Amino acid sequence: MEAEESKRKRIADFYKEEFLRHRCRLECQRPFFQEKTYEEIESVLNRIIDEMDRICEVENFEELASHLLHRIDVVTNLSSSKVDPIYRIH
Numbered sequence: 001m002e003a004e005e006s007k008r009k010r011i012a013d014f015y016k017e018e019f020l021r022h023r024c025r026l027e028c029q030r031p032f033f034q035e036k037t038y039e040e041i042e043s044v045l046n047r048i049i050d051e052m053d054r055i056c057e058v059e060n061f062e063e064l065a066s067h068l069l070h071r072i073d074v075v076t077n078l079s080s081s082k083v084d085p086i087y088r089i090h
Contacts, residue, residue, distance in 0.1 A: 008056045008057070008061070009053075009056075011056060011061070011062060011065070012052045012053050012055070012056040012065075015052055015055075015056075015065045015069065016049055016052045018069055019045060019048055019049045019052070019068075019069065019072065020049065021078060022045060022069075022072045022073065022076045022078050023042070023045045023046070023049070025076040025077075025078045026038070026041060026042065026045065026075070026076050029076065041075055044072075045072060048068055048072075052065070055068075
């Protein structure tokens with residue numbers, strides 16, 4: 001049981017870090033969004049980050065977290081960016 005909890009914690013930490021990277025990318029893109037839109041996206045990102053430990057308690061948490069990350073990536077385009085990763089803003 002402890003091994004399973006440890007695994008979930010590591011996965012939750014991984015996803016938190018990914019969502020933090022997307023939040024940084026979003027901050028850099030702020031001038032390209034209307035203020036209300038930016039605030040809504042930022043609010044969603046912050047909520048996901050804050051609740052990641054709870055998200056990782058659901059049965060299909062890896063699938064759910066992956067889906068949420070993909071949806072955010074559609075907005076930030078961080079993962080599918082053609083820019084060399086060393087030049088990405090994290």
